[in-house]
Amino acid sequence: MSAVFFSSRWVERPAHVTERPGRLAPGFRAAGVACGLKPSGATDLGLLVSDGPDTTSAARFTRSGAPAAPVLLCQDRCRLEALRVIAANSGCANAATGRRGLDHAAKMQGAAAMAAGVGEDLVAVASTGGIAHELPVDDVVRGIGAARGELREDGGDDFADAIQTTDRFPKRAALDVALPAGTVRLTAQAKGAGMISPFFATMLCFVQTDAILPAATADLLLGVCVKRSFDRISVDGQLSTNDTAILMASGASGVTVSPESEDELRFGEALDALLRQLGVLIVADGEGARRIARVIVRGGDERNVEHAARAVANSPLVKAALHGGDPNWGRIAQSVGMAVPGGPVPFDIAIEGIQVCSAGQAIPVDQAALDSAVQGSEIEYEIGLPGDGAETEVFFSDLSHEYVTVNADYTT
Amino acid sequence: MSAVFFSSRWVERPAHVTERPGRLAPGFRAAGVACGLKPSGATDLGLLVSDGPDTTSAARFTRSGAPAAPVLLCQDRCRLEALRVIAANSGCANAATGRRGLDHAAKMQGAAAMAAGVGEDLVAVASTGGIAHELPVDDVVRGIGAARGELREDGGDDFADAIQTTDRFPKRAALDVALPAGTVRLTAQAKGAGMISPFFATMLCFVQTDAILPAATADLLLGVCVKRSFDRISVDGQLSTNDTAILMASGASGVTVSPESEDELRFGEALDALLRQLGVLIVADGEGARRIARVIVRGGDERNVEHAARAVANSPLVKAALHGGDPNWGRIAQSVGMAVPGGPVPFDIAIEGIQVCSAGQAIPVDQAALDSAVQGSEIEYEIGLPGDGAETEVFFSDLSHEYVTVNADYTT
Numbered sequence: 049m050s051a052v053f054f055s056s057r058w059v060e061r062p063a064h065v066t067e068r069p070g071r072l073a074p075g076f077r078a079a080g081v082a083c084g085l086k087p088s089g090a091t092d093l094g095l096l097v098s099d100g101p102d103t104t105s106a107a108r109f110t111r112s113g114a115p116a117a118p119v120l121l122c123q124d125r126c127r128l129e130a131l132r133v134i135a136a137n138s139g140c141a142n143a144a145t146g147r148r149g150l151d152h153a154a155k156m157q158g159a160a161a162m163a164a165g166v167g168e169d170l171v172a173v174a175s176t177g178g179i180a181h182e183l184p185v186d187d188v189v190r191g192i193g194a195a196r197g198e199l200r201e202d203g204g205d206d207f208a209d210a211i212q213t214t215d216r217f218p219k220r221a222a223l224d225v226a227l228p229a230g231t232v233r234l235t236a237q238a239k240g241a242g243m244i245s246p247f248f249a250t251m252l253c254f255v256q257t258d259a260i261l262p263a264a265t266a267d268l269l270l271g272v273c274v275k276r277s278f279d280r281i282s283v284d285g286q287l288s289t290n291d292t293a294i295l296m297a298s299g300a301s302g303v304t305v306s307p308e309s310e311d312e313l314r315f316g317e318a319l320d321a322l323l324r325q326l327g328v329l330i331v332a333d334g335e336g337a338r339r340i341a342r343v344i345v346r347g348g349d350e351r352n353v354e355h356a357a358r359a360v361a362n363s364p365l366v367k368a369a370l371h372g373g374d375p376n377w378g379r380i381a382q383s384v385g386m387a388v389p390g391g392p393v394p395f396d397i398a399i400e401g402i403q404v405c406s407a408g409q410a411i412p413v414d415q416a417a418l419d420s421a422v423q424g425s426e427i428e429y430e431i432g433l434p435g436d437g438a439e440t441e442v443f444f445s446d447l448s449h450e451y452v453t454v455n456a457d458y459t460t
Numbered sequence: 461m462s463a464v465f466f467s468s469r470w471v472e473r474p475a476h477v478t479e480r481p482g483r484l485a486p487g488f489r490a491a492g493v494a495c496g497l498k499p500s501g502a503t504d505l506g507l508l509v510s511d512g513p514d515t516t517s518a519a520r521f522t523r524s525g526a527p528a529a530p531v532l533l534c535q536d537r538c539r540l541e542a543l544r545v546i547a548a549n550s551g552c553a554n555a556a557t558g559r560r561g562l563d564h565a566a567k568m569q570g571a572a573a574m575a576a577g578v579g580e581d582l583v584a585v586a587s588t589g590g591i592a593h594e595l596p597v598d599d600v601v602r603g604i605g606a607a608r609g610e611l612r613e614d615g616g617d618d619f620a621d622a623i624q625t626t627d628r629f630p631k632r633a634a635l636d637v638a639l640p641a642g643t644v645r646l647t648a649q650a651k652g653a654g655m656i657s658p659f660f661a662t663m664l665c666f667v668q669t670d671a672i673l674p675a676a677t678a679d680l681l682l683g684v685c686v687k688r689s690f691d692r693i694s695v696d697g698q699l700s701t702n703d704t705a706i707l708m709a710s711g712a713s714g715v716t717v718s719p720e721s722e723d724e725l726r727f728g729e730a731l732d733a734l735l736r737q738l739g740v741l742i743v744a745d746g747e748g749a750r751r752i753a754r755v756i757v758r759g760g761d762e763r764n765v766e767h768a769a770r771a772v773a774n775s776p777l778v779k780a781a782l783h784g785g786d787p788n789w790g791r792i793a794q795s796v797g798m799a800v801p802g803g804p805v806p807f808d809i810a811i812e813g814i815q816v817c818s819a820g821q822a823i824p825v826d827q828a829a830l831d832s833a834v835q836g837s838e839i840e841y842e843i844g845l846p847g848d849g850a851e852t853e854v855f856f857s858d859l860s861h862e863y864v865t866v867n868a869d870y871t872t
Contacts, residue, residue, distance in 0.1 A: 113805040114797025114820060120804065144793045146821025179790035180822040284776045286791075287798035364696045364776060364859075368867030378591035379698075381556045385526025386699035392532065393525040408526060409558030410592040447776070449864050455780030456859065 053221045054321065056328040057426060058342055058443070062317045064226040065234075071222070072204040073233040073256040075100045075298025079198035080210030083191025085139025085177065085184060093191035094210035096134040096254060097164045097199055100298040105131035106267035107172065108274045110291035117142045117149035117183075118173040119290060121157060127169045129263035131296055134254055135160035136174040136211050137188055138239070143179035143289040152185040159189040163196035174252050174292045176213060176239060208237035211252050214454070215239055219329045225257075225318040227311040230303035232259040234318055238326045240288075240333075251278055253293040253326060259315060260304040261297035269316050270295045277323035282444045283334035284451070285362035295319075331443045336450025339370050341427045342443050348435015352388045356395075356431060359387035361444035370427060371446035375418045377404045384431060396432035400424075465633045466733065468740040469838055470754055470855070474729045476638040483634070484616040485645040485668040487512045487710025491610035492622030495603025497551030497589065497596060505603035506622035508546040508666060509576045509611055512710040517543035518679035519584065520686045522703035529554045529561035529595075530585040531702060533569060539581045541675035543708055546666055547572035548586040548623050549600055550651070555591035555701040564597040571601040575608035586664050586704045588625060588651060616668075620649035623664055626866070627651055631741045637669075637730040639723040642715035644671040646730055650738045652700075652745075663690055665705040665738060671727060672716040673709035681728050682707045689735035694856045695746035696863070697774035707731075743855045748862025751782050753839045754855050760847015764800045768807075768843060771799035773856035782839060783858035787830045789816045789841075796843060808844035812836075 054061040061067070072078060078096040085092040107128045109119045122128065135156055142149050153173050161168040175183065198206070208220045219238040224231055233256075240251040255270075274293055305311045331340045345357040360366055365379040377397050384395050394407035400421035404413050421427075466473040473479070484490060490508040497504040519540045521531045534540065547568055554561045565585050573580040587595065610618070620632045631650040636643055645668075652663035667682075686705055717723045743752050757769040772778055777791040789809050796807050806819035812833035816825050833839075 111801045112794070112797035113800035113802060114793050114807070115804060141790075144790060144817060144820060144822050146819070149821075179793060180817070182822075286775060286777055286794060287801075289794055289797055363698060364863070365698055365867055368864055371864070372868035374868070378553075378556060381526050381591065382524070382698060382701055385524035385701055388525040389523045389699075390525060392527060395526070405556060405592070407558070408556060409561075410556050410594075447864060447868065449861055449868075451776070452780055452783070452859060452861050452864055455777055456784035456786070456861075 054325050056325060059321055059325040059328060062321055064314055065318045065321060066224045068224045069222050071202045073235045073298060074258040075300030076256045077199040077201055078203035078207035079195040079200065080203070080206030081191050081194045081198060083194070084187045085137055091206065091210040092137055092139040093188060093195055094136045094207040095160060095163065095192060095195035095199065096207055098132050098296055098298045100300055103130065103132050103296055103298050104261050104263040104266050105129060105294060105296045106263065106270040107131070107292070107294045108270060110288055112287050112289050114144065114289050116175060116290040117145055117153040118175045119292060121150060121153040122172050125169060126172055129267065130170055131172050131294060132166045132170040133160050133164045134172050134174065134294060135192055136252060138176050138211050138213050140175060140177040140181050140183050141179040141290050142175040142183040145182060149183065152183040155185050156188050156192070159192040163192050172294055174290065176211065176252055176290055179289060204235055204237060211237065211239045213239065216333050219326055219333065221322055221326065223318060223322060225315060227303060227305065227314050229311045230301065232257055232301045232303050232315070234322060236322055236326060238330060240330050251288060251291045251330060253278065255295045255322070257297045258299065258301035259297050260299040260302065262307060265305060265307050265312060266295050266297055269319055272316070273320045273323045276320060277327040280442050281327045281331045282361045282442055283331060328443055331445045334445030335454045336448035337445035338448055339425055339427060339446050340443060341370050341429060342441055343429040343431065344439065344441045345431045345433065346439045347433025348437055349433065350438040352433055353438040353440050355387040356384045356433060357440050357442045359383040360429065360431070361442035364447050367444065367447035371448045373423050375399055375422045380429060380431070381405060388433065394434060398430040400428055466737050468737060471733055471737040471740060474733055476726055477730045477733060478636045480636045481634050483614045485647045485710060486670040487712030488668045489611040489613055490615035490619035491607040491612065492615070492618030493603050493606045493610060495606070496599045497549055503618065503622040504549055504551040505600060505607055506548045506619040507572060507575065507604060507607035507611065508619055510544050510708055510710045512712055515542065515544050515708055515710050516673050516675040516678050517541060517706060517708045518675065518682040519543070520682060520705045522700055524699050524701050526556065526701050528587060528702040529557055529565040530587045531704060533562060533565040534584050537581060538584055541679065542582055543584050543706065544578045544582040545572050545576045546584050546586065546706060547604055548664060550588050550623050550625050552587060552589040552593050552595050553591040553702050554587040554595040557592070557594060561595065564595040567597050568600050568604070571604040575604050584706055586702065588623065588664055588702055591701060616647055616649060623649065623651045625651065628745050631738055631745065633734055633738065635730060635734060637727060639715060639717065639726050641723045642713065644669055644713045644715050644727070646734060648734055648738060650742060652742050663700060663703045663742060665690065667707040667734070669709045670711065670713035671709050672711040672714065674719060677717060677719050677724060678707050678709055681731055684728070685732045685735045688732060689739040692854050693739045693743045694773045694854055695743060740855055743857045746857030747866045748860035749857035750860055751837055751839060751858050752855060753782050753841060754853055755841040755843065756851065756853045757843045757845065758851045759845025760849055761845065762850040764845055765850040765852050767799040768796045768845060769852050769854045771795040772841065772843070773854035776859050779856065779859035783860045785835045787811055787834045792841060792843070793817060800845065806846060810842040812840055
């Protein structure tokens with residue numbers, strides 16, 4: 049794990065949060081093993097268990113109309129507020145697999161329940177990899193059995209490795225969070241948005257804490273923080289079939305985070321910073337990414353603000369210019385025009401604080417300063433639409449030759 | 461001009477339409493000159509004039525909220541039903557140029573009106589090229605003067621050349637259309653979607669006929685045919701600031717196309733085939749395009765059908781797979797899921813007539829046949845959503861290394 053998790057200028061480490069690499073939040077054990085799903089023989093099956101019977105949890109899933117079998121199973125057959133176990137595999141998404149895929153996901157759930165000695169409805173399953181392939185469920189079941197024997201308090205990194213695909217660097221964190229009620233630990237493992245087989249990106253994120261966290265609080269905090277992090281990132285604008293984020297609280301610290309307390313506020317700040325930094329890391333690890341960007345849009349119409357931010361973040365022209373270190377803001381103007389149709393919109397544009405467009409019209413700039421400003425690794429675009437009161441942001445990666453190579457040249 | 465204009469299997473040449481390369485529709489003269497907007501010295505200023513005082517016309521423009529100055533000028537200050545003249549330049553889009561840009565567009569219009577001896581409100585202007593650059597209007601005015609002396613009945617190709625940018629092949633047609641009332645000529649010149657400077661693509665299309673066409677009929681037919689052609693194509697999902705399509709009818713043939721007549725029907729069929737083939741050519745000439753595709757979506761919900769078609773056509777993952785000759789339909793399933801959210805949608809997918817997915821679930825296929833089917837130059841995807849009654853299509857190009865090269869590596 050990198051010594052510095054909070055590496056982006058866009059995410060501030062709260063003063064009460066300390067990076068301390070090491071073990072999982074107390075109360076959790078994890079393992080990662082190879083069960084044969086990845087042709088490379090790399091680890092591909094992760095098991096995470098909370099030993100506390102009063103563990104609470106919360107979960108969020110993809111909004112795709114083509115949700116993978118594990119997503120459907122979790123939504124239909126899990127007590128999402130009391131999850132004790134996560135079984136996750138890479139190497140196969142178990143998506144577009146119909147009834148048979150659901151059966152396989154259920155077998156995976158059952159095997160993990162048996163391994164951990166808990167009810168099936170307390171086991172979440174998650175998959176990532178190629179879609180439209182049948183899950184080799186017997187291999188998965190054997191892998192879960194093997195992982196059971198490997199469960200360790202310092203198994204978080206192995207678990208994190210097992211859910212990686214083509215990720216170039218790990219996306220995990222281990223934080224101490226000083227609350228008025230005491231210090232709690234917050235650990236997390238995420239994957240994405242590297243390509244899986246040559247299929248599409250999936251975001252998985254699992255977060256553990258030893259705080260005593262009421263399930264309703266966990267749900268509230270996870271919901272708010274996901275909206276401000278994973279909902280605001282884009283590598284290629286493509287919603288996955290498998291996206292899953294799960295927060296689990298073992299209670300092992302004995303420190304209670306009560307609703308509407310200062311502890312809840314501080315814990316929420318820590319979770320927010322954690323997920324936002326993970327989101328930035330996911331974008332930075334987008335296929336072929338060299339530079340990442342944040343677009344901030346302000347204006348009076350919430351819908352226009354959101355549409356403009358998404359249009360800029362998902363424009364292949366803007367993304368290619370970002371990649372090339374090209375301050376070509378005409379493409380930003382074009383994206384905004386596409387997102388906010390119906391006549392001339394007097395928008396402002398600034399790049400790295402240098403205003404280039406006022407009320408829809410180019411203004412004189414120091415071109416050398418502008419050229420230089422877009423050579424960094426994190427570029428910020430600010431867009432002003434008419435009116436006040438609405439603001440949003442999207443983090444996104446660039447469009448590179450490697451993206452095309454990964455997605456076009458490596459055929460199935 | 462290619463001997464075969466109707467080259468796509470997706471556009472059938474109507475039996476009463478004959479390709480006959482050669483002069484513009486009678487009544488029109490055109491020219492293309494170099495006025496210095498393109499650093500290469502290539503032609504960059506086109507002038508097209510109808511000599512008939514009773515010329516009728518119709519026009520359609522971009523729906524962008526950041527329309528270029530020439531678009532705004534045409535919409536505000538032209539009699540779009542009676543246009544006699546088109547002045548079009550490449551090398552500068554005159555977009556994001558504010559009040560000064562409007563003044564320049566007006567000067568361009570005034571110069572062309574003087575050159576042709578008609579009122580300014582009968583002159584349409586169009587521009588394509590880099591945005592946020594000031595139009596070198598004095599050069600344009602001089603170019604219009606020079607073009608005036610070059611106007612010829614066989615000047616259509618020069619005019620077409622003058623509006624090209626990085627187009628790899630011309631997009632123009634010259635057809636004879638046999639109507640019950642007599643034979644009329646239909647000629648057209650289009651550009652796009654090659655990149656302009658390294659800015660973004662613009663679609664321009666100008667169509668001439670010597671039929672006597674009531675202005676209301678011209679507007680009706682152009683509207684319907686644009687909806688079925690230029691509105692259904694995507695290179696990179698990016699709406700331009702400058703898109704312009706204009707149909708002009710000189711009446712020189714003496715053949716009248718009356719409303720609701722067999723002549724109108726036949727003329728409409730010819731115009732439809734013309735614009736659809738031009739649309740396919742524009743897609744095929746998208747930056748770096750190697751293969752093009754048609755996605756057809758059918759279902760019961762018009763909005764879902766439209767969203768799914770756009771999502772597939774604009775997915776960088778689908779486009780990269782298309783480029784790579786990869787029958788990776790998981791990306792199609794993912795795009796459809798993104799476009800039609802809110803729970804499992806039982807969709808069907810077929811590629812080149814081979815069904816690969818039924819009710820959201822992979823079905824066994826002859827993989828060798830499927831692999832082979834996606835190696836051609838035109839690939840067809842069919843998607844079935846629940847229900848009946850709605851159907852749409854989008855033509856799109858692939859995502860290639862050359863696209864990234866053009867848009868990232870060639871900086872401004």
